[in-house]
Amino acid sequence: MAAETRRARSVSYAAVLQPASPRASKKNLEDVGEDFKQATIYNDKPGIFYTEEEVASMAEPYRFALVGKFSGLRPKPQEVLQAFRNLGLSGFYNIRFLRSGYIFMHLSTSEDMARIWTRGIWYIGGVSLRIFKWTPNFSYTVESSVVPVWIQFPDLPIHMFNKKGLFSAAKIVGTPIKIDEATADCSRLTMALVCVEIDLLKPRIEEFWIGIGEEKRLQKVVYERVPNYCKQCCHLGHTEEECYANGNRPKPQRKAGKEDGARGGEDLRVRLNRKYAAGNDKGTVNTTVEPREEVQKKNGGETQIWTVKKGNSKAQEQEKTHEQEQGNRFQVLNIEEEEDQVEVEEIDGGARRMSKEGEEYSAESINKISRQGTSKLKVVEEEEQVEVHYQKTYC
Incomplete structure (x- = not known):
């Protein structure tokens, strides 16, 4: 018993703290031992240097x-x-x-x-x-010059339209990534299309040799949409001549995309009219919105009236009430040869009306009613057109 107690006391402190769970083992550094990179001195400072x-x-x-x-x-x-x-x-x-x-x-x-x-x-x-x-040289200030690019192999020998043949050809240009569907199923034999990983800072391969027995031929390489890389600011998308970091070009100013939207309390119709007028650059638009506003816009000598409507006006309400009291002033005339004709009397301020009493009526009175009906319908059509135009132009 005493021997077991002494053996338990002889266990090292590190062994007692030995993690038992995988999660704890992942965080423990004891298993590193001596297998790590030793620091050296460089320019009077310690450093770690890897091959x-x-x-x-x-x-x-x-x-x-x-x-x-x-x-x-x-x-x-x-x-x-x-x-x-x-x-x-x-x-x-x-x-x-x-x-x-x-x-x-x-x-x-x-x-x-x-x-x-x-x-x-x-x-x-x-x-x-x-x-x-991502590369081991990743930096926040320097964008990677390694990009994926699609390349063409025009008139590639047909027997090379397989993964091994295409990989061998693409490996000369860069690191092969994938091929397109037409190349994979050999449905387009005029060229092979392969996506490869290339470094924009390295020279490009424009052509290479292919040997078929004793015969040797040059294979052309066509690059599709290779992005530009600026060595001045180390960013993708432009050349050194187009870079404003070296002062060759003025720095572009950001557009205030939501300038109009930031104006609190401004009516939406006013903002949309301003945008519409600025886009067309024709005439001026009155942007003062009132409950019954009429905005005029001159368009090539033609004047269009945009009316803002909110419910029925007082005149419309009175006209509606007047029509309800008198009844409809326009009725459909359904004249057939075998039926009795409807008598139509001239309408004079609503005091006289149409009746069905079997009396004959003149063609002049019918024409007069027809003219009044056509005029009334024109007014209705014009009002409907104004309302539709109002909806489309956001007045």
């Missing part, structure tokens, strides 16, 4: 990783995560948030990487997300 082979070994788990850069305010984390869930990626992935405006996409398959990377620009919550290849 290219060591860097490649450490970066292997992240070979399909991408970096996203938002052009503007980054959306909420929930929106970003939901957007990637909606993509339905085939493999395991992790989305991690870096410095403000950046996200890290840890992907596990080349298929998911090609799908996201070759798209170029995505939109999440209305904000554009630019995609870059």
